[in-house]
Amino acid sequence: MTDVVWAYPGDAGAVAAHVARVIARHGPKRLAFTGGSTPLKVFALLAQQGLDWSDVTITLTDDRRVPDDHPASNFGKLNAALGASGAAFERLEEGMAVQPFDLVWLGMGEDGHIASLFPHMHALVRPGPSVIATTPIPLPPEAPFDRLTLNKRALKATREIILVVTGASKKALLEQVLAGSDAYPVSDILRGYGPPVTIYWSE
Structure with missing residues (x-):
């Protein structure tokens, strides 16, 4: 079964420190980042650290099918935050094969969805x-x-996953999953066979 640990502390600074450690490893790195408001705080912290991004390739776990300059575009926000870092950016394209990652950073919705894998959805398998x-x-x-979105196999094709969530209701859902619930998309990440998961939770 998946090895799951809760990180303490679980705030944006701790997430930034984890990502920075991965970036500092020797050799090429592939990272998949989630969208949303929390990553923007972490990106701002990472941008201040003088990291060497030259051998880092970044993609997104998922994105909305909108133009880059649309307010809902995760790629647009990622590029605005880290476009000057020196990292390479890999766009999501429907049907493309995905190479393994060094780190996959996931968020989670109130319904237990991860990336854009929802409890109920139309999807092309x-x-x-x-x-x-x-x-x-x-x-x-x-x-x-x-x-x-990356499919489940792509999300699990990584050395490790960090799951970053905020709020009491999401913590309760995660505890329900870890206690045995298989009712949510996140259940497969936390309870199936796959890479180790570190949960960063804050209020």
Whole structure:
């Protein structure tokens, strides 16, 4: 079973320190970052650290199918935050095969979804680690867009996963999953066979 640990502390500074340690490793690194508001805080912290990003390739775990300059574009926000870092950026393209990662950073929704793998969705199934198209059911009113996302095999094709969540309700859901629930997309990451997971939780 998956090795799961809770990190203390679990705030943005601790997440930034974890990512910085991966970046500092010798040789090429491949990282997959989540979207949302928390990563922007971490990106700002990382940008202040003088890290060498020259052998780092960054992709997203998922994104909305909108132009880069759309407010809902995770790629647009990632590029604005780290575009000057010297890292290479790999865009998500439907059907593309995905090479293994050194780190996959996941968030989680209130419904237990990870990346853009929702409890209920239309999705195109593809074999192997790849990028698939998904449409949440129902479409979230705050982000009513089709998505591109790494599939489960791609998310698990990594040396390690960090799962970064905030709020008491999400902590309760994770505790429910770790106690045995298989009812959520995150269940497969925490309870199936796969890479080790470090949970960073803060209020």
